[in-house]
Amino acid sequence: MPELWLPGAEIHDLGDHAPTDQQYPPKAIAHITWDRNATAAAPQDWCSYEDLVGYFTGGGAGDAPHLVWDPFSGRTTQLFPADSRSKSLLSPGQSPTRTNRAGRVVIQIEAVFFPYCRHQGAVYPRLVDTPCAGWDRIHAWIASWGVPDTWPMGRPVDFSSHRDEQVWESGGGWFAHAHVPYNDHTDPGSWPEFTGAPSQSHPAPPPGSGGGSPARYQVTINGLAYGYGAQGYQVTAVGRALVAKGFGGHYRSGPGPTWTDADTECYADYQRSLGYTGGAADGVPGEDSLLRLLGYLPGPRTVSLAHLLAAAHADPPAEQDHRTYGSEVAIVQQALVDEGLLEQRWVRGSYGTLTVAAYAGWQRRCGYSGGAADGLPGRDSLQRLGAARGFAVTG
Structure with missing residues (x-):
């Protein structure tokens, strides 16, 4: 279904x-x-x-x-x-x-x-x-x-x-x-074209990028770059997810925040495991495969305190891997991993019970105790985590 x-x-x-x-x-x-x-x-x-x-x-x-x-x-x-x-x-x-x-x-x-x-x-x-x-x-x-x-x-x-x-x-x-009959609105006025299957909708390499492997071009997904030379936390997140799923065989070190040929080759192995072929398995992410790898689409490194609190209340009692604000939760989860408080395999964008426990550990590290270390983010502790791990906090 x-x-x-x-x-x-x-x-x-x-x-x-x-x-x-x-x-x-x-x-x-x-x-x-x-x-x-x-x-x-x-x-x-x-x-x-x-x-x-x-x-x-x-x-x-x-x-x-x-x-x-x-x-x-x-x-x-x-x-x-x-x-x-x-x-x-x-x-x-x-x-x-x-x-x-x-x-x-x-x-x-x-x-x-x-x-x-x-x-x-x-x-x-x-x-x-x-x-x-x-x-x-x-x-x-x-x-x-x-x-x-x-x-x-x-x-x-x-x-x-x-x-x-x-x-x-x-x-x-x-x-x-x-x-629609018996309605009076006249929208939307236009609508985007239908897209093909994933094997057809993966972006084609730009002219001059070379047809061999590894591919050396970039794509932008949800405002962030992927492919050879791309830099940022999203590159590390992809590399770590590939390793966790058993597709890290081309890494000699890392993975790290700069996309190298090793990232491309590992990602190509992952794409082929999904059934992609040809240019759709060249090691440069498409939106569909990236979403299947991570469970969310990374975004700019900004986290809303209100969104984190909403996720912390909604996700634990919901079904496994329920994601209220997946991309923002994943930023915090990765920061907790980097602080040694959470295992990498739990960076899934769902603010579940393990994330609550990990965040409580961060709060205790910040000097909070008792009910003030309950795993629900507060502005001070979240800003301190952001300052330590490179993300901004909004209201």
């Missing part, structure tokens, strides 16, 4: 699960949040991903989708499991279908975007003008639920309505909010 929860997503389960209507074909519904009205002449600042997640987990829970997707960073929050209906569509009594349930699955995605939003100084007229980071992962997961790569009412290219009840009931595939 496909995964109920998108691998690597931040999980904020709203509960209130409800089945879908199995007599209809599987569907995915594309939305944008459209939180502000901007124009080419008067762009407005993008409304942040955190704000929208806060809205859908708070007062907007009655309109919540399955996924909230930041197309600039690739961060994604999931609010309902794939086999439950979500709530982003109008479903009035006169509609022949319960629109939020009209399919074997009806997976709804809200891209955090509005036309002519301004993000880090640049203005983006359409969703497809953004990096669409993380789209490959979302698309592959939705396809695993049997949603075909087709738009029964046409691919969205503008903000006009194209609604047809018969097509809606009989067609499986992707629908814009502008296509």
Whole structure:
């Protein structure tokens, strides 16, 4: 059975699960949040991903989708499991279908975007003008639920309505909010192209990079570089994960924070173990294989105290390897490993009981005791760990 929860997503389960209507074909519904009205002449600042997640987990829970997707960073929050209906569509009594349930699955995605939003100084007229980071992962997961790569009412290219009840009931595939009968929204206006299978979607080596092994080019995933010459904590995390899984045979020393030919050769062995061939097994990560190796996608070295506390409360009682804020938790876990308080194999992005115990050890090292060394991060201890191991702490 496909995964109920998108691998690597931040999980904020709203509960209130409800089945879908199995007599209809599987569907995915594309939305944008459209939180502000901007124009080419008067762009407005993008409304942040955190704000929208806060809205859908708070007062907007009655309109919540399955996924909230930041197309600039690739961060994604999931609010309902794939086999439950979500709530982003109008479903009035006169509609022949319960629109939020009209399919074997009806997976709804809200891209955090509005036309002519301004993000880090640049203005983006359409969703497809953004990096669409993380789209490959979302698309592959939705396809695993049997949603075909087709738009029964046409691919969205503008903000006009194209609604047809018969097509809606009989067609499986992707629908814009502008296509759903008895609804009045006209979004998303555009949507990224469907991606191929992992063996086809792995980035091709750039011209002049050479076709032999080891490959010597870089890719960027979730804002961080991988491939020959890339540097950073993410390189160490990949190398250590390869060693832990038995794919470290090419290392003579390390692994370390600079990507070398040995990293490439070890990663190629790992890709082949997943069934990749040809250029897709050249030792340079793709998003899918990286997610399968680490269980999360590393991001910039910034950790939110609020996110860490949320994970520390949510992950231990949940199922094994539940990840609330996987990439941020993994940064802290790696720091605890480097401090000798946690084993490398537990750097998984889940703030489980072993991480609680390891963090309590760090708190005691900082001089805390009793209830102040309970394994739940406080600002002082987290900032001291960040200062020691090179990450920043936000609120």
